[in-house]
Amino acid sequence: MASQRRMRLYGVLLVLTIIITLYMTRSGSQTRTSPFYVKTQEALQEREYMEASKQRDADGVGSRLKAAADDARKSAEKKSSEYIESVTGGDADKAPRGRYNKDGKQQPLEGVAAVGGDRKHKAPAQENETEDYHEAELELNDILKKSPIIIFSKTYCPHSRKAKHILLDKYDIVPAPYVVELDEHPLGLKLQEVLADTTGRRTVPNVMVIGKSIGGGDQMQELDETDTMVETIKKLADTRVTRVVKRPASPEMRRVRRRA
Template identity: 60%
Template sequence: MPSQRRMRVFGLLVVLTVVITLYMTRSARQTRNSDFYLRTQEALQSREYQEAAKQRDEADVHSRLKAAEEAAKKSADEKGQKFFDSVGSGGSGVEKPIGGRYLMKEQDGDEKKVVQGVATVGGRPRDKVANKEPESDEDHEVEVELNAILKKSPIIIFSKTYCPHSKKAKHILLDKYRIVPAPYVVELDEHPLGLKLQEKLADSTGRKTVPNILILGRSIGGGDQIQELDETDKLIDTVKSMASARVIEAERRRIQSEMRRRRV
């Protein structure tokens, strides 16, 4: 049998264990009921709620952005399809594309007058014309260069330095008139892509020779046509009507002698 001493030690350990357990249980209960513990729990719960709400908001925003992007893409596709459908059916005053460009129609009295022009928007088309081979790298280079030239000014003069008709057209547009922005001159005989540019202009505008004067990408003719517009006092009206707000000023220059005579 165990001795009395061992029994007392064992009983003492049991009492200590019970006392310690009761103390810790009471301390834990007091801790859970304390203001600090309650505030800490509330703060943690509030933070968890805020994080969950933030995640829900981000997911909702992402969903709305994705839906808006898909709607915009669908709308753009529908508009593009309508445009090409109108091009294919001959509607909206646009004829079939030529070399990646379109012939625009204008009303001239009761008759429709075809005004030939080139596109002013860059970019490489997939095909030149339906059922034909895609354009070559050289054709694409010419296309990009032509579009870059058309952005230089509302009025472009395609010329050659030795051509007398080109000199006449440049004299009228640059010397006899003050046009802002000034017409931009391209000397095809000095341009590295001059020959290809002239071929592209022939395909797009139907005019194979120089000068070839374009207003917003539409050809108004050469030297004889410019001279006729000048002599009939129709040049300024033609420039303003075709260039619209792109031309800030267009007026005939006054000769100094005329100015002196008027002062007298």
């Protein structure tokens, strides 16, 4: 009896298992074919497609922007190279120093070089320029407009006194040389720094003709003793100096020369 009950129980469980399996299979099949399931799957696929399309578009725009930037950079480099080559004739050592704009053309230098200074000396890098340095550059430009000949001096310097004596007392120059005493000027230290950067001369006196340094006390003495002062000033200043002649020596000076 017990054995028959077990057999019937097993049979009932088997039948239930088969019924449940058939039900689940049919239910899953009906779910996959139901309108709701189909629409949901279509919506998900469409969303994935749109996101993929947006990503492709974004990648394409980024690539185009990068390509445009590369083209602009190459064009600027080409223009700069062509400009330098046209100026130097292909000699890189003669390439002009300074800053270049986006078209490859050189921007004018600031400071003394802009008004006729010695261009052999490179101006200091922009990032190293301080506000008071730039103020000294502007002040120097204003000073260079005072007269074609500027004497940068210091009141206690014997070499400065020698240069001032030669130019102011021994020569008749119109317009008269303009004297700047750096030890009395509020921007004297920075002016001397700017002069060192633009003319290469760090000491005083520093005599400039139309923005170009022609030397200090020893050079003025040499120009005077070799009678080349007038010629040098006329050559550099041209029509900016209307008169430059050497004054005749005083009787005392002539007697000193005869004794020598």
